[in-house]
Amino acid sequence: MAEGIEILEPDKDFPLHEGIFNNDIKRVSQLLRIHDVGQKDPHGNTPLHLAVMLGRKDIVHLLLAHGAPVKVKNIQGWTPLAEAISYGDRQTIFSLLKKLKQQSREALDDRRPALIQALRNIGDFYLELKWDFQSWVPLVSRILPSDLCRIHKKGACIRLDTTLVDFNDMHWERGDITFIFDGEASPNESLTVLDNKLKVYQRIRHEEMDAELDEEIDILMRSDIMAAQMSTKTITFTRAQSGWFFREDKTEMIGDYEAEFYAVNNLILESKKRREHLSPEDVQKNKVMMENLSKGSWDNKEFERRESLSPPTLADVTWKEYISARPGKFPCLGRQWISKESFKAFKATIAMGKDFPMTVDVLLDVLEVIAPFKQFQKLREFMMNKLPPGFPVKIEIPVFPTVTAKITFNFFEWRTDLPDKLFTVPRNYREDPNRFPDL
Structure with a gap:
């Protein structure tokens, strides 16, 4: 074994994930007493990610009751809520959305005393x-x-x-x-x-x-x-230059303040979108809406009630195949992805x-x-x-x-x-x- 390389043993390092993968509710209940409910596996998936992608509704509610974090992304940049939307079960989406808002409030409440004191100062x-x-x-x-x-x-x-x-x-x-x-x-x-x-x-x-x-x-x-x-992580700042022939560092007055200008380098916005949960009619309506926006109009009609989608066919993937895949390159476990990056x-x-x-x-x-x-x-x-x-x-x-x-x-x-x-x-x-x- 090469020095400095950590070898993970799936059975020992991610028992909660494995229990969820195998739909072993009894073992999951036992492990929740002693295990980190927010632990990430090599793909960045938490136990909640896995439970949602696999449609383990009972386990989802069990994890949420034990404080599983909702606002957390895997290596691919997706949260459990995103995976719930893909799976299409309305009650699961409701539970995650409600818990997400609750956890956000609690985080602010925890910061509240320090924040108020900072304002007073x-x-x-x-x-x-x-x-x-x-x-x-x-x-x-x-x-x-x-x-x-x-x-x-x-x-x-x-x-x-x-x-x-x-x-x-x-x-x-x-x-x-x-x-x-x-x-x-x-x-x-x-x-x-x-x-x-x-x-x-x-x-x-x-x-x-x-x-x-x-x-x-x-x-x-x-x-x-x-x-x-x-x-x-890669953002850098360099002094902006002004002048046609004699270049010099750019300095201007902004309001009452003299300011030095900098160019912001390597500022990149990474965008991903998925639409495997949408019907062809949904895609067309969304396209028309964006076209209207580009023309300066906005049709703010109320959305009609959406019912749960039929559950996707579970992938024929074993725990070993999932956990051994290259980080972030695990097989699709739920509805087949339709994505663009x-x-x-x-x-x-x-x-x-x-x-x-x-x-x-x-x-x-x-x-x-x-x-x-x-x-x-x-x-x-x-x-x-x-x-x-x-x-x-x-x-x-x-x-x-x-x-x-x-x-x-x-x-x-x-x-x-x-x-x-x-x-x-x-x-x-x-x-x-x-x-x-x-x-």
């Missing part, structure tokens, strides 16, 4: 940042939205004012929206969204209604299964202001609070990379496979005079618990 401030969305898809850029966000912070409270109610790569909704986080309130009362046109507000609940989950499942079962991730390199720049009063660490804490807004999740993910010195006063990031965002920090100032009423719901607003179903 920051001075009070007012910040403006502008979003400009662009696309390489013809005609789409001209209809993409822009937005000027205003953020007030006082004590453990944050207020975000925005004109984008919801945004993804296929749909956006404009409005006059305020998001309020009150760190001093109880978790169930801390997040509130206001619609300033309708003069209504909604507390962001910790529990989703089953009807809301059903609607989300209808969309998932009718859409491509998507996995997109931004490759950041693409890589797109993004040309991006970032402008670092050396005298910006806020630090990146402070901004990351603020962005964690307003993470329910999808575009801010992408900004936070990118900001967690090791950036050049300074503060990114202007930055370009891919937010969806076809959409790039340019974010500019227009204005910042420390404030000591912010009134408390900025962080409370106006008295003339009424509560509407269903105004923002996606939050």
